[in-house]
Amino acid sequence: xxxxxxxxxxxxxxxxAASVLGIAVLAGCAGTATTTEDAxxxxxxxxxxxxxxxxxxxxxxxxxxxxxxxxxxxxxxPESVETISVTVTLADDVITAVEVTGxxxxxxxxxxxxxxxxxxQDAVVGQDIDEISVSRVAGSSLTSGGFNEAIExxxxxxxx
Amino acid sequence: MDHTADARWDFTxxxxxxxxxxxxxxxxxxxxxxxxLVDDFDRDWSRFRSDSLVTMLGRDGGTAAAPPDADVxxxxxxxxxxxxxxxxxxxxxxxxxxxxxxxxYGFVDAGASPAPADxxxxxxxxxxxxxxxxxxxIDVGALGKGRLVDRVLDEIxxxxxxxxVVDASGDLAVRGxxxxxxxxxxxxxxxxxxxxEVTDAALCASATNRRAWGDGLHHVLDARTGHPVRTIAATWxxxxxxxxxxxxxxxxxxxxxxxxxxxxxxxxxxMTTDGRLEWSPNCKAExxx
Numbered sequence: 001x002x003x004x005x006x007x008x009x010x011x012x013x014x015x016x017a018a019s020v021l022g023i024a025v026l027a028g029c030a031g032t033a034t035t036t037e038d039a040x041x042x043x044x045x046x047x048x049x050x051x052x053x054x055x056x057x058x059x060x061x062x063x064x065x066x067x068x069x070x071x072x073x074x075x076x077x078p079e080s081v082e083t084i085s086v087t088v089t090l091a092d093d094v095i096t097a098v099e100v101t102g103x104x105x106x107x108x109x110x111x112x113x114x115x116x117x118x119x120x121q122d123a124v125v126g127q128d129i130d131e132i133s134v135s136r137v138a139g140s141s142l143t144s145g146g147f148n149e150a151i152e153x154x155x156x157x158x159x160x
Numbered sequence: 161m162d163h164t165a166d167a168r169w170d171f172t173x174x175x176x177x178x179x180x181x182x183x184x185x186x187x188x189x190x191x192x193x194x195x196x197l198v199d200d201f202d203r204d205w206s207r208f209r210s211d212s213l214v215t216m217l218g219r220d221g222g223t224a225a226a227p228p229d230a231d232v233x234x235x236x237x238x239x240x241x242x243x244x245x246x247x248x249x250x251x252x253x254x255x256x257x258x259x260x261x262x263x264x265y266g267f268v269d270a271g272a273s274p275a276p277a278d279x280x281x282x283x284x285x286x287x288x289x290x291x292x293x294x295x296x297x298i299d300v301g302a303l304g305k306g307r308l309v310d311r312v313l314d315e316i317x318x319x320x321x322x323x324x325v326v327d328a329s330g331d332l333a334v335r336g337x338x339x340x341x342x343x344x345x346x347x348x349x350x351x352x353x354x355x356x357e358v359t360d361a362a363l364c365a366s367a368t369n370r371r372a373w374g375d376g377l378h379h380v381l382d383a384r385t386g387h388p389v390r391t392i393a394a395t396w397x398x399x400x401x402x403x404x405x406x407x408x409x410x411x412x413x414x415x416x417x418x419x420x421x422x423x424x425x426x427x428x429x430x431m432t433t434d435g436r437l438e439w440s441p442n443c444k445a446e447x448x449x
Binding site: 116117118119120121122123124125126127128129130132133134135136137138139140149150 | 163164179265266267325327330331332339340341342343344345346348349350351352353355356363364365366367368369370371394396418419421422431435436437438439440441442443447448449
């Protein structure tokens with residue numbers, strides 16, 4: 001795990017939108033040496049993506065333009081300066097794929113952590129919630145009231 | 161067993177959606193008791209209310225009668241803070257507010273500021289009293305919702321037969337039977353990264369995707385720096401009670417989390433921001449691969 005506070009240069013269109021959707025959380029984190037795909041490796045990701053930042057296909061009620069958004073950044077480790085690239089794919093205001101590429105150095109506290117960790121899987125696999133027979137889902141807290149209203153206001157500014 | 165016919169009661173409290181599922185509908189008197197309980201908790205602990213105990217105490221410091229949950233929650237905070245080398249701190253409220261997560265939901269970032277590292281000397285408590293020796297903002301977000309889930313379950317359980325699920329959106333407790341719970345993908349709420357069956361236990365999740373606002377800011381800060389965490393995207397912890405599960409889910413954003421989980425006998429799963437999964441020894445969750 002590489003700790004860094006460096007954030008890739010924000011995108012013009014993507015900046016506020018990315019933050020609201022949690023994309024920018026990715027930004028400071030270095031990936032494994034290989035490209036990591038998460039949601040896109042599931043069953044139903046057929047969303048079209050485009051390579052430019054400011055252009056894309058606009059779909060109906062979506063607040064953001066569909067497409068792929070890429071940001072690059074660099075950060076210093078004790079040994080070197082690392083660079084990473086984060087690409088996020090948006091479709092109908094939902095993040096459908098995240099890719100992080102880079103050449104990170106070894107994990108900070110590998111030795112310390114290993115005795116308390118039972119296993120590691122290099123790439124997460126997402127499955128459609130409708131297809132896995134669960135009665136409820138545990139993730140981040142749903143928000144309500146003032147938080148949502150304030151976030152909506154930020155989204156409106158981002159889309160303007 | 162099919163629980164689709166169970167009764168469900170939805171309400172909103174402490175800024176999130178709650179659902180209580182029981183075999184038979186909850187009588188009105190029990191619902192009223194639950195609503196009183198969560199309102200009392202909110203009035204004691206919400207830093208978003210101008211009339212709450214923590215807001216009034218935090219303005220100038222001082223001493224107040226200890227609310228019912230003070231000792232159990234703050235004692236757990238002491239362990240959390242120690243295990244994470246100070247990354248978790250109950251006086252992180254001001255640092256969160258400065259980053260924009262303030263009572264007015266201003267979401268205007270005034271920069272990173274650490275929480276007071278010497279919080280143990282500023283904030284003192286026992287069974288009777290809660291005291292702050294200087295102005296500071298208490299924020300029990302690291303485990304408070306889990307504690308309230310436990311309180312609500314304890315309120316209901318004596319009056320209800322059969323299975324009970326108390327789901328506070330992210331933190332849930334199950335008694336009297338199994339519940340299959342999907343682990344929500346932090347970057348795509350239509351997907352799950354695994355399934356965990358919960359029986360007579362609590363499963364708490366924490367992720368950085370929803371309570372997030374400008375420029376990479378979200379609600380999980382490292383109290384030592386005031387910066388949001390960037391290496392872990394989501395955590396899930398299974399424990400006998402929800403407060404322990406919630407506290408562990410918070411600790412797992414930091415280096416000391418796995419060791420604390422080991423000490424508490426809590427099993428867990430977490431996902432890094434670069435899409436890797438880690439899990440504890442003896443973890444029974446089914447993770448997709």
